[in-house]
Amino acid sequence: MSSEDLSSRRVQVEDYDLDDVLPVEGLAAIDPGTNVLISGGRMLGKDRLALELLAAGADDQAIAVTPDTAGSRLREDFASVAGRLDPLRVVDCTGASDSGSFDDTDDVKYVTSPGDLTGIGMGIVKCTREMGESVDDGLRLAVLSLSTLLRYSDPDRVFNFLHTVTGRVSAADYLGIATLDPGAHDPQDVNTLTSQFDVVVELREADEVGREARVLGHHESPRTWQPL
Amino acid sequence: MTATDEPVVLVVEDEPDVGETYELWLAGDYEVRRAATGTEALEALDEDVDVVLLDRMLPGMSGEAVLSELRDRGHDVQVAMVTAVDPDFDIVEMGFDAYVTKPPTRETLLETITDLLERRERTDRVREYRALLSKRAALEGGKSGTELVESDAYDELEEQIAALEDELEADEDRLLDDSEFVGALRDFEESD
Numbered sequence: 142m143s144s145e146d147l148s149s150r151r152v153q154v155e156d157y158d159l160d161d162v163l164p165v166e167g168l169a170a171i172d173p174g175t176n177v178l179i180s181g182g183r184m185l186g187k188d189r190l191a192l193e194l195l196a197a198g199a200d201d202q203a204i205a206v207t208p209d210t211a212g213s214r215l216r217e218d219f220a221s222v223a224g225r226l227d228p229l230r231v232v233d234c235t236g237a238s239d240s241g242s243f244d245d246t247d248d249v250k251y252v253t254s255p256g257d258l259t260g261i262g263m264g265i266v267k268c269t270r271e272m273g274e275s276v277d278d279g280l281r282l283a284v285l286s287l288s289t290l291l292r293y294s295d296p297d298r299v300f301n302f303l304h305t306v307t308g309r310v311s312a313a314d315y316l317g318i319a320t321l322d323p324g325a326h327d328p329q330d331v332n333t334l335t336s337q338f339d340v341v342v343e344l345r346e347a348d349e350v351g352r353e354a355r356v357l358g359h360h361e362s363p364r365t366w367q368p369l
Numbered sequence: 370m371t372a373t374d375e376p377v378v379l380v381v382e383d384e385p386d387v388g389e390t391y392e393l394w395l396a397g398d399y400e401v402r403r404a405a406t407g408t409e410a411l412e413a414l415d416e417d418v419d420v421v422l423l424d425r426m427l428p429g430m431s432g433e434a435v436l437s438e439l440r441d442r443g444h445d446v447q448v449a450m451v452t453a454v455d456p457d458f459d460i461v462e463m464g465f466d467a468y469v470t471k472p473p474t475r476e477t478l479l480e481t482i483t484d485l486l487e488r489r490e491r492t493d494r495v496r497e498y499r500a501l502l503s504k505r506a507a508l509e510g511g512k513s514g515t516e517l518v519e520s521d522a523y524d525e526l527e528e529q530i531a532a533l534e535d536e537l538e539a540d541e542d543r544l545l546d547d548s549e550f551v552g553a554l555r556d557f558e559e560s561d
Contacts, residue, residue, distance in 0.1 A: 148546050262554040263462060266547045300499045301492075301557035308537075309544040332506035333499055 149269050152314040154279045160197040162190065163342065163354060164369070167361030171340070173279075173314035176307045178335060180321050181344030185352055187320040189222065190344070191283050194318050196223030201279035201316075204268045206232040206261055208289040211239045212249030215285075230271075232264030247271070256293035258302040265306070282310060283318040287334060288325050296330040300337075307337050344369070375400045376419040376486055381410040381435065382451070383427055387472075391422065394475045399482070407435040414439060418446050420485050422469070422478075425452040433463055440464055445559045447485035447552075466552045488549070491540065492556045498533050501526060 156170040171177070177194070179187045188209075195203045196219060207215050212233035219229045234252035243251040250267050252260035269276060284290070284306065290299050303319070310317035319338070323331040335341060340358045347353040350368035357364055378399045382388035383406065392401045402418070404410040407430025410423070421439070425432040436448055450460055453471040460468045466488070469481050505526055509517065517523050543549045 149550075151545060259551060259554045259558050262551045266461065266551055270547070297496075297499065298557060301495055302554060304495050304498075304537075305544065305550065305553045305557075308541045309550055311538075312541040312544045328510060329503055329506040332509070333502040336502055 149266075149313060150274065150276050151312070152279055153277045154201075154314070157201070157279060157281070157316040158198055159194060162193040162197050163356070165354065165356050165362050165367055167363075168356060168359060171316065171359075173316070174311040175340060176310050176317035176319070176338045177340045177342060178319050178321060178338035179342045179344065180323050180335065182322055182324050182346075185344040185346065187322070187344065188218075188285050190342070191285055191318050191320050192219050192222045194316075195219065195229065195281045195283050198279050198281055198316075201228070201281050202272050202276055203229045203281045204232065204265060204283070205229060206234065206265065206282075206284045208234045208236075208255035208293070209285060211235055211237065212251070213239060216248060228272075228275075230268040232261055232268065234261050234264070254293065255290055258290075258294060258298060261302070262305065265309075276313075280313070280315045281318065282306075282315050284320070286320040286322070288320070288322045291326055291330070296327070296334070300330075300333055303334060303337050376482075377402065377417045378482060379404065379410065379413055379418045379421045381405075381407070381421060381427065381432075382424045391478060394478055395482070398479070406430065407432075407438075410435050411438060414442075414444060414446070416444075418444070419489075420482050421446055421448045422482075423448055423450055423465075424471075425450050425454075436464055443559070447488065447556075449481050449485060461548050461551050464555070465548075466555070467548060488552060488556055491537075491553070494533065494537060495557070498530070498537060501530050501533065505530065 152173055154173055156172055158170050159168055179190055181187055195205060205215055212231035215231050216226055216229055220226045231249045232252060233249050234255045234257065236254045238251060243253065245251060245267065250264040252264050287299065307317055321334065340356060343355050343357065345353055347368065352369050353366040354369040355364060355366045356362040376399050378395055379402045380388055380391045381404045382391065388403050392403060395401050402413050404413045407427050423432045423435060432450055447466045449467040449469055450465040451469045451471055466485055467481055469477060508523055544553065
């Protein structure tokens with residue numbers, strides 16, 4: 142027997158309901174195991190959109206990895222979007238703790254630095270293990286944001302990390318979500334990171350409507366810009 | 370490179386009979402080194418060692434202490450803990466790449482080692498994959514659409530990428546295993 146009872150559960154859902162978070166044709170729901178990237182500049186509400194996607198599954202479990210926002214704060218943000226605190230668990234890798242303690246709680250697992258990519262993986266595993274069978278109804282996993290991870294680790298490492306995490310999402314039939322500000326990095330790095338996602342939601346500013354979105358990589362959806 | 374070109378396995382086990390048994394099982398496929406204590410293990414460890422089989426209960430320095438020292442030294446090596454107690458998630462947290470329940474069968478021991486060596490190859494394949502994607506990104510950045518369509522080099526690159534993608538995807542289910550998942554992350558971080 143080597144490591145066999147350390148196997149995680151595969152989710153048993155037909156699809157992931159996206160409500161009307163993205164008012165784009167063909168995107169009311171998405172297949173299990175899909176990795177979605179939200180790509181756009183600053184101040185376009187990427188994180189908010191990611192939280193909305195996390196919260197859209199009322200019965201689903203959710204995990205957010207955050208190098209940007211304290212775990213407790215992110216849970217509050219989630220609550221304001223979702224209208225409920227649960228079931229979000231956070232892997233807080235900001236490297237700071239508002240309570241002064243890095244001891245894990247039920248809802249927040251701490252990683253000492255955004256550069257500790259193995260630690261982040263361990264945090265994710267702690268969450269899925271605690272969720273146990275409840276993962277069967279669906280698990281949404283978000284990384285907020287890749288841009289911050291890129292400030293702490295070189296692009297090669299972030300690529301490898303992402304390859305492993307998106308691979309887990311795909312193998313276990315989770316819904317994967319991540320955010321990236323493409324303007325903040327080398328275009329070639331953006332290109333290689335982006336190609337690990339099945340679906341890319343691009344956001345941009347638009348004069349009259351505020352912002353627009355277009356969806357790439359999802360056959361059921363048009364590839365044109367739409368007001369958001 | 371070692372004298373034999375076979376992968377090197379370091380067996381750390383304080384009971385001579387048990388250590389000898391492992392050596393007997395492994396000797397056909399691997400170059401085996403043995404150590405009876407943590408201190409000996411650290412002495413026997415160099416860049417040639419690929420896999421360490423580390424008994425958890427060692428006299429003096431515990432298996433955990435040996436592991437942490439070995440990680441501190443930055444050795445890019447796969448470490449399987451051999452333990453009589455059911456280790457659960459602890460072993461992942463402690464930083465082991467796999468565990469073997471004691472007493473292991475010959476098959477289990479060989480499988481574990483093959484598996485750990487394969488993980489390393491996968492790390493290399495993911496690196497290769499990124500290098501190809503990077504190359505494609507560079508080509509796309511520099512050329513117009515029609516030029517790309519007509520370029521044989523680009524076609525060939527696309528084929529290589531697709532083949533590697535299939536290979537990596539076929540292997541994806543292993544990431545359902547928590548120790549494989551965390552181990553895959555750790556391998557990248559260590560082998561830079």
